[in-house]
Amino acid sequence: MTDEVEVTVTVNGRTRQSRVEPRRLLVDYLRHDLGLTGAHIGCEQGVCGACTVLLDGRTARSCLHFAVTVDGSDIRTVEDLADFDELHPIQEMFHQKHALQCGFCTPGFLLTAVELLERTADPDEAAIREALMNNVCRCTGYANIVDAVAEAAVELRRRSSA
Amino acid sequence: MKPAPFSFVAPESLDEVVRTLAEHGDDAQILAGGQSLVPLMNLRLARPEVVVSINRCHELDYIRLVDDRLVIGALVRQIDAETSPLVQAECPLLAKALPHVGLPATRNRGTVCGSLAHCDPLAELPAAALALEAEMVLTSAAGERRVPAHDFFVAEMTTCIEPGEVVSAVTFARQDPSERSAVREVSNGGHVFPVGGVALRWASSDGICTMARIAAFGVGSVAQRLRDAERALVGSDVGPAAIAAAVAAARSEVDPTGDIHADADYRRHLVGVLLERGLLEEERP
The missing domain is CATH 3.10.20.30 (Beta-grasp domain)
Incomplete structure (x- = not known):
């Protein structure tokens, strides 16, 4: 059966x-x-x-x-996400902005951010928070994650216009 | 936990689905998006013997107009209905309800018909279906029957679907372009499940309300039409006195229960507040 x-x-x-x-x-x-x-x-x-x-x-x-x-x-x-040794811009910004501590939730946040930034190149803070609202992080308090995604959006826009 | 073992069938046509259901009867469980069923199976609250996936039945993936009805097939994902220009134009109430359903990652997979068949008392879509006078198309090996939403939703997690039947589509009343509609709900801290909410649409001619359809969710064991509140509005100017009368009627015709998220009195109060906000089209949630 x-x-x-x-x-x-x-x-x-x-x-x-x-x-x-x-x-x-x-x-x-x-x-x-x-x-x-x-x-x-x-x-x-x-x-x-x-x-x-x-x-x-x-x-x-x-x-x-x-x-x-x-x-x-x-x-x-x-x-x-990463291209061999080079982190994806979203991963790089998580690193720079200290958007992870234990890292358990991070893969889910990264892929949720990928979907958001593929749909919306220039999301405001409210849009970022709404997109991330259903992912749970018990370490960071979310502020650094929101910052990282906002910075990643800037970096991705810079690369696509370069 | 992990789901209990089950056998798996993935038919490629509706005919094959109903033949499979006829063969397995009560033991069979339809799986569409699985966003309500799989959590229940992971918790072993559901232990179907045979899971019948309709995910290969591409014939059920359609949104179309048939006469005065908008028809949505059983494989239409919530996100695709939400972003469909046809749904937005013909049933704006449904388009307004869908963003409240679950979360983006579950709407990407969950289906409109699946949410209706699941019949969660906190779900938005059953209330939207009541307000849009939906009809469920139930298909079995014996043929097809159409059940109005108010007969379909029986009680918490209970519909009138018989063994051997599958919800193959749902049809909604097309809204007149002049109609207004609103969905309002409150949830604790953005939690996926709301505490309660309302879905409503109404029409006016020369400043007088000619039609009102109001349904509530989360304030009883199943989504409910608020017919007394509707009667308080029809024939009125939808001014402050009429809205107050509708709010009072709504509060007296619901029978909510309390739980850890909100007590019964709060929910009774809430249904009136949300109805008023909906009618005033206030942008608060």
Whole structure:
């Protein structure tokens, strides 16, 4: 009844084919089957945002999907952001602005910021706070995260006009 | 926790979905966006034997006008309905309700029909469906039946969907361009789930209200039409006295319960405050 099912997905540009139990959550598939441990497991009910990935270009909670239901999808995780040794501008600004302490929530914040800045090149502080409102950070108090995203927006605009 | 084991079927057509449902009856559970179902499965509050995913039924991914109705198929994601020019033009009330649903990451995957079928008492869409006189299209191997929203939502997490049936679409009344509409809700500190809220639309001719549809959520076990409040408005000038009468009617026709987020009296008071803000189209939440 619970036979394994074949799943083919593109993760960070690479096609991956596996056989998984239907109940395998996407986040567990990424972490245990593919070894991509950047998506973190916090609440397992979609509230904390630590497991956020980009699913077909949009943010999704990877704890709220079964790997079998995203068969054929394109998935981007935090591992795809940096270009070898060079951090993504959003990561660089998180570093510069001290927008992380323990780092557990950071992958989810980064990918949520990617979605925001792909849609809105010049978000004001309210828009940044609204976009980040459903990701939980227990260390920073959020102020530095908001600053980092605002600075990253400036840097991304500078690069795209360069 | 992790979900209990289940078997998985992903049909590619509605025909195949209803055949699968007929085969498995009560043991089968439809999975669309999964943004309400998967958390329940992770907590093992839901343990379906067979999960029937409709995510490959691309025929159910449509938004279209059919006569005087806006029809939304079962695979339409909330974000796609929210940003659809057709939804914005024909059912602005629905377009105003959708940004309140869940959070962006869940709206990216969650479906309109899935939220209606889930029937959470705190959900916005059942109230919007009541105010827009929605009709659920329930399809089974035996055929199709259409159920008005006021018969569809039975109680907390309970609808009239029978084993073997799937919500294949929902239809909404197209709004007249002259209509006004509003959705107002209050939540604690931006929490995903609101404490309570209202969805309403109304029309006027020569300064007199000719039609009002008002529904509330979070103030009872299921979304509820506020018919006394509607009656207080129709025929009035929607001035301060009429609004006060509608507010009083709304407060007397709801039967909220209290919980850790708000007590019953607060919710009863709230439904009036939000109705007034909606009618005045105040920009406060």
